Amino acid sequence: MEIPTEESMEKPADAMMESPTAEVMKPQEEDLSATSSEDMSSEEMMVPDFFKVSLTDVNTGEAFKISDFAGKVVLVENLAMWCPNCKKQQEQVKLLNEALGMDSDLITIGFAVDPNENAADLKKYINSNGFDWIYAVPPQEVLDEISRLYGANFLNPPSTPIFVIDRKGTVHPMPFGVKSADDLRDFVDPFLTEGM
Incomplete structure (x- = not known):
């Protein structure tokens, strides 16, 4: 068996850099860096597709999109009703929301990511537990994109996946595991105090 040399190991990387995909991506990156975000409308800015998907708040029945909350800080928790960690x-x-008060620029959303759960059961669950923020059962396309962008563990409820979307639309995944209200506040405070 021939042991690869440094020279032979560099060749595949060089070939990858010259692939059609890399060439297609290069001009897009240059175009984005040449245009400041101030010159771009919110529709033109690069945001995940799932921000634009219509969802239904199971408690109110009202439709919403994550993009509706542009300029706010959005905390999204992926959960399942059967999950004790969730x-x-x-x-x-809930403690974080109580500490921040109703005047906060923090929007909280719970996504039921178990495909066996439905809106009617989720509504009963949140009402019986006193969770009064937005909850939705996202379609598979949203779950697929979250998994692709942030990893499959973001669809694993016991790992208590949370991500925070800042005022500019950038997603910030939090570490896995149950996070205290204080840890959550420490994470979101810089985004809440940050201006547009």
Whole structure:
């Protein structure tokens, strides 16, 4: 068996850099860097597709999109009703919301990511637990994109996946595991105090 040399190992990387995909991506990157975000409308800015998907708040029946909350800070927790870690995490989110008060620029959304769960059961669950923020059962296309962008563990409810979207639309995944209300506040405070 021939042991690869440094020279032979560099060749595949060089070939990859010259692939059609890399060439297509290069001009897009240059175009984005040449245009300041101030010159771009919110529709033109690069945002994940799932921000534009119409969802339904299971508690109110009202349609919404994550893009509706542009300029706010959005905390998204992926959960399942059967998950004890998720419930512990939601209790901490509830404490965070109570500490920040109703005037906060923080929007909280719970995504039921188990495909076996439905809106009617989710509504009963949140009402029985006193969780009064936005909850939705996202379509598979949203779940697929979240998994592709942030990793499959973001669809694993016991890992208590949370990501925060800042005022500019950038997604900031939080570490896995149950996070205390204080840890959540420490994470979101810089985004809340940051201006547009």
